[in-house]
Amino acid sequence: MVQFVEPQLHELADNCKRMRQWILTTTNKAGSGHPGGSLSAVEVMAVLYMKIMRVDPENPDWDRRDYFFLSKGHAAPVLYAALAERGFFPAEELMTLRQAGSRLHGHPSSECTPGVDISSGSLGQGLSIANGVALAARLKGTEQRAYVLLGDGEIQEGQVWEAAMTSAHYKLDNVCAIVDYNRLQLDGPVDEVKTLGSLRAKWEAFGWNAIEIDGHHLQEIYNSFEKAKEVKGRPTVILAHTVKGKGVSFMENQVGWHGVAPNDEQLEIALKELR
Amino acid sequence: MSKTLAPREAFGKALVQLGAENEDILVLDADCSKATMTSLFQKEFPHRFFNLGIAEADLVGTGAGLALAGKTPFVNAYANFLTGRAWDQIRISVCYANLNVKVIGHNSGTSPGQEGPTHLPLEDITLMRALPRMTVIEPADGVEMAKAVRALGEHEGPAYLRVGRMPTPIVNREAGRFVIGKANVYLEGKDASILACGVMLSKALEAAEELKAEGISVDVINVHTIKPLDSSCILEAASRTGAVVTAEEHTVIGGLGGAVAELLAQNLPVPVRMVGVQDRFGLSAKMPELHEALGLTRENIIKAVKEVISAKK
Structure with a gap:
């Protein structure tokens, strides 16, 4: 397993910092969007797109690529930032987020955005799609992997558990789900809205290999993806413990920053805080 | 009394034929393969058949993933549960994503008979027709069903096919043409x-x-x-x-x-x-x-x- 040496970690930390800047500036420009759950997923997305996934920005539809599905579609700003960092489109285009005529819709569209593998926005649908491409990869005899990012609130959707049974039943070890476990959803703390109980026990009971990590620790994130690749005969879920609004003091762990964009003054303060 | 044929039987056989000609054709079912007669396809091509259990939403989503990876999945379930319960999945994961998923609604209309109102799909065409990009087909009989299945094998994009359970009179001529969108x-x-x-x-x-x-x-x-x-x-x-x-x-x-x-x-x-x-x-x-x-x-x-x-x- 690769241990990151200092320069690579620096690079990844730079990716993360820029992604956070883009999330904040683009939602500010748009005047709407979901910064909280985008900021919590920055490190996971950076490691996936910069270090783990086999994708080709020159050929987004490459038929041997690894797939990524943003099941929590409202975190579109972090996906767009990751795609721009990886070179799927120019970073300046990020500033068109949510504007009429832009390729960057409020929720991801596979139709118009290079590198977006599936349209999403109605929660709960991504894991089923991941199972589908994973089954197709098995039929084709390719080494392709399918990654799907789920919100913790999102897994209140029943389809997630239908799909979790499918992944385990078909022994889809090329499926890797990540739960952005930031413990907040639109109406409040997940455990107050509708508790998830023991998340790890739930996934394990469904036949999954579960790994728990600090979802902001680049090395742990990288290692968990590498470990998942070695697990055979069952899918892996990475329970990434994260902080909603991570990186901006007044947004961290605040329910109110789920679906509200920073104003100009807040943006200025937030950008200064980013390390 | 004119000759009759169950549309589902014609469907099941036509699907096997299509599968023999095109190895990208896959069949998914939601625990009703005996009723939908996709069991015929399963018998012929077991590795290209997937039972998703009683889970219509997951059925449709899995089909979308297979289509995204270049396959042509036919996803089968009872028409009312498929188009009703999984409407949002058909809307977002299939139609909005513009994927080549063939949505097959079985036991259509009054054909489930004594099962009662919960099982009579009488609104499925409306639900499917409202979706952008969706093609909606209801063949007149078993003969036309076989032609429709063949046409769907060549058609690119989301489509809904309505399949009845009980034998119905044959009115379609074997030689008659079937072109999607042409009455x-x-x-x-x-x-x-x-x-x-x-x-x-x-x-x-x-x-x-x-x-x-x-x-x-x-x-x-x-x-x-x-x-x-x-x-x-x-x-x-x-x-x-x-x-x-x-x-x-x-x-x-x-x-x-x-x-x-x-x-x-x-x-x-x-x-x-x-x-x-x-x-x-x-x-x-x-x-x-x-x-x-x-x-x-x-x-x-x-x-x-x-x-x-x-x-x-």
């Missing part, structure tokens, strides 16, 4: 046009015979593709006869009747009557009894034809 004119008349789909086509043809004996001459047109509607064929017929009757084994709200009314109201307002389910649930009864109870009868078509003819005077 087939069975009879040409001058007094009114009957537009029908599914099992109601056979009743429309019977009605035309009776009307002929009374000196009334009607078109009978098989509108097997409800979306995209063959507007040029329908407008031509309506302009020639000046009166239209629709007949379907489905609610008239948003079904074939609704689709035809939308077209004519905006382009060629002529008198229209709709024979179909009139904003109600079904009941638990055998298929012929259900047709009587829901007004899906030859007599009602005849009555409707006479009404539209007098309305145009």
Whole structure:
């Protein structure tokens, strides 16, 4: 397993910092969007797109690529930032987020955005799609992997558990789900809205290999993806413990920053805080 | 008594044939493969058949993933549960993502009979027709079903096919062409046009015979593709006869009747009557009894034809 040496970690930390800047500036420009759950997923997305996934920005539809599905579609700003960092489109285009005529819709569209593998926005649908491409990869005899990012609130959707049974039943070890476990959803703390109980026990009971990590620790994130690749005969879920609004003091762990964009003054303060 | 054939049987066999010719054809089912007769495909191509269990939403999503990876999945379940429960998945993961998923709604219309109202899909066409990019097909009988399956194998993009369970009269000619989006004119008349789909086509043809004996001459047109509607064929017929009757084994709200009314109201307002389910649930009864109870009868078509003819005077 690769241990990151200092320069690579620096690079990844730079990716993360820029992604956070883009999330904040683009939602500010748009005047709407979901910064909280985008900021919590920055490190996971950076490691996936910069270090783990086999994708080709020159050929987004490459038929041997690894797939990524943003099941929590409202975190579109972090996906767009990751795609721009990886070179799927120019970073300046990020500033068109949510504007009429832009390729960057409020929720991801596979139709118009290079590198977006599936349209999403109605929660709960991504894991089923991941199972589908994973089954197709098995039929084709390719080494392709399918990654799907789920919100913790999102897994209140029943389809997630239908799909979790499918992944385990078909022994889809090329499926890797990540739960952005930031413990907040639109109406409040997940455990107050509708508790998830023991998340790890739930996934394990469904036949999954579960790994728990600090979802902001680049090395742990990288290692968990590498470990998942070695697990055979069952899918892996990475329970990434994260902080909603991570990186901006007044947004961290605040329910109110789920679906509200920073104003100009807040943006200025937030950008200064980013390390 | 004319020959009959169960649409699902024709479907199951045609799917096997399609699968033999194209290895990208995959079949998914939601624990009803014996009823849908996709079990025939499973027997022939076990590694290309996936049972997703009783989970329609996951069924559709998995199909979308397979299509994204270049396969052509046919996803099968009872029409009401598939189009009702998984409507959002069909909307987002299939239609918005523009994927080549063939959504196959089984046990359509009154064909589940005594199972009762929960199991009678009488609104599925409306649900599917409202979705952008969706093609909606209801073949008239088993012979046309086989042609529709073949056509879907070559068609690119989201599509919905309605498949009945019980044997129905065969009215389609083996040699007749089937082109998605092109209605087939069975009879040409001058007094009114009957537009029908599914099992109601056979009743429309019977009605035309009776009307002929009374000196009334009607078109009978098989509108097997409800979306995209063959507007040029329908407008031509309506302009020639000046009166239209629709007949379907489905609610008239948003079904074939609704689709035809939308077209004519905006382009060629002529008198229209709709024979179909009139904003109600079904009941638990055998298929012929259900047709009587829901007004899906030859007599009602005849009555409707006479009404539209007098309305145009």
